[in-house]
Amino acid sequence: MRLNLRVATVVALAGLVVAACGTGGGGQQAPSGPKHGGTLRVAIGIDPDTLDPAAQTTTTSSQIVDMMAETLVTIDAKGAIQPLLATSWSQSSDGLSYTFTLRKDVTFQDGTPFNAQAVKFSIDRLLSPDTFKAQPNVLGGKTGISRVDVVDDTHVKFTLFTKLAPFVAALTQTQAAIISPASVNVAPNKPSVIARPVGTGPYKFSERVAGDHITMVANQSYWGPRSNYDTQIYKVVPEGASREALIRSGGADVIALPPANDIPALQADSSLRVILGPSDRTIQIIINTQDQAEPLLQKPEVRQALNYAVDKAAIIKNTMFGAATPLDAPMAKSLFGYCSIGTYDYNPTKAKQMLQQAGAAGMTVKLVSPTGRYVQDFQVAQAVAGYLSSAGLNVQGPSTTDWPTYVATYAQVGPAQAKTDLSLLGWAPPYLDAQQQFEQFYSPRVPPAGLESSYYKNPQVDALITEANAGTDATQRQQQYCQAAKMVWSDAPWIFLYNQKYPFVTTSAVKGVTGLPNEKFVTTWASPA
């Protein structure tokens, strides 16, 4: 009997002992590093909804499509526009049409030649209402592309309804990728839905098991430099801690988004490399600038006070574990149109003083935040609530809901139906032009016509944005955006928090995984270290 008890105790403790022993001896067995020509295993957090280029909405899914299907133009590591399938382009004098010269001697992965017809086919498909969930964005609608014309085999001309300054930038989006016209009729593809993209990219679609993995193999006849890995497998691992376990146990070579609170520990591990990739995503607390429940928030000085009340640097250090940079403008530095404006340095005394003067001391504000949509989102909202309380406000929340409910309840409602005073939101322009960031400060985008959920309205800012969005002179556009940004900054429709980074981890056996400013991490050109 006594023996049994002892045995039971020993068994029960075995796991703990094993775990404890492992702490010292961990990593005695090197992770099985991939060999040249071998396989790269990447673990991502979401299961791509679709691999149809035309229907892309998320960067993680887009970066996979990017490996198989290429766009006419792309961005480099600094965010500058670079040729890809097009070699050059020119704008007509009226600013309404663009002619692209295409790369010669490129073939699709199914052998179909790449030419102007294929470009027209792909863009027409993007604009077609029959394409399932097509996401033409600014390229579509009444203001986007009106027609695509084949000039000759290597020249294609786009004509727009209205002038759109960032048109070429918008063509860097994965939705504008060029696919083989023949491939849409090869099952399981249909003209309306593509499950297996056939493009011109350095990797070819090989296999997909829904919810589990996507396998791509090197395209041996790629027109550009050859990729290093013969095979790349993107595994879907929704839980961050599981992805971390996977790379620590040798089951993955690259993982996206480790749990933020483990970033310091991962950085200390010499067998791993933590890369805080760039992103153009700003994270902010949206202030209801037409607030009826708390009309004091309609005053710019009150909103400025809220900006002074929050210690952004401390939040970045303690809650974001360094995976962010403070904002010094209402947009990320990588956008065209950015200029440095200043900072609302943490100053609780000043904040209290300003609130006192505005008669806003002790006012009640409701704060909401999504959970798990952005890195540490809810935790950051909790920290913000703490700072606002310290400034003497009566903060209700943060409360949270799932994302679809959040969008429907707080972001997509007009000023009359507003249900909160403050809401945490991230905004990541799909291409690196201030035009996309200013969708957040442009009053024609007040919901339901857009997601400008601060309801901010400044006629001068609106006029500057309208002009800059259609401008043809880059220097002038830059100045107009900069001027508008300065007004936005002082009107403070947001508590400007930070520009999020996009953390990913590779083993030290892998090099060449790079982050792009549009929040993609590119494994295409990775190689064994």
Add this chain to the structure above:
Amino acid sequence: MLTYAARRLLVAIPTLLGVATVVFLLLRLLPGDPAIVIAGPTATPEEIHNIRVQLGLTLPGWQQYLGFMVRLAHGDLGISTRTGAPVIQEISTRVPYTATLALASLVLAIALGVAAGILAARRRNTAADVAISGGAVFGVSMPTYWLGLMLIVVFAVRLRVLPAAGTDRGIESLVLPAVTLALFSMGLVARQTRSAMLEVLGQDFVRTARAKGAGRAAVLLRHALRNALLPILTTIGLQFGTLLGGAVLTETVFAWPGIGRLLVDSIGARDYPVVQGVVLLLSVSFIVINLLTDLLYAYVDPRIRYG
């Protein structure tokens, strides 16, 4: 018995129609417009409208409902709004994963749970009994999420004997999720077996069996267990639901591409057709499992007859 089974299945039809209706209504009561969720933050109003047309969301509610029911009657569950593939295809690629996981867990839970329960009853109030009962409480109370991660840390990260997540290593990949999922049910089955056995072991026929010289194993298994089996069977039948529920978390932690994760992803994307399909499938499985459990009663206990 066949007529009984047939009648039960017939009665299940209105139940399923009710489930379909309730799911349809509940989904539409949820806040969150599928078109907006699908289109993403930077979509233009025209784009959102086009998606709404494609998904049939511009039709009045009653027309959507009728369309759904008519298609359902034809065995058509519609098209996934998240992926554009038929719902049947989305579900059928996931079912084998969940079925494998649930079955493996159930086998583990039954084999170890019943054995541990018998042992605990046989050695009542000994250290073994205390250890087993304690273990059962542990299994029942541990949150699946935490337990799964702990197992991953020990067996995948430290010992490196099993994969941390995924499905790419066959049976090795199955071990940790199956154990994680099984522990809760195992605990319940062990506790139920122990108490049912204790009740039976004190009865006269057991003493008689011993007195007539039946061996220890024969007394335990043939006489006692057989009589204690009914409540155990009920517990096991009910565990099926628990397993499917637990599968949602287990599948997430272990990146197991089953029905549970499909359901979570689909709710997150407001993919009405897939959610409806999965809930219907789960309802059918519940009905079938309950029926099987009831039929097994008659097999285990000849006194029970269904006419």
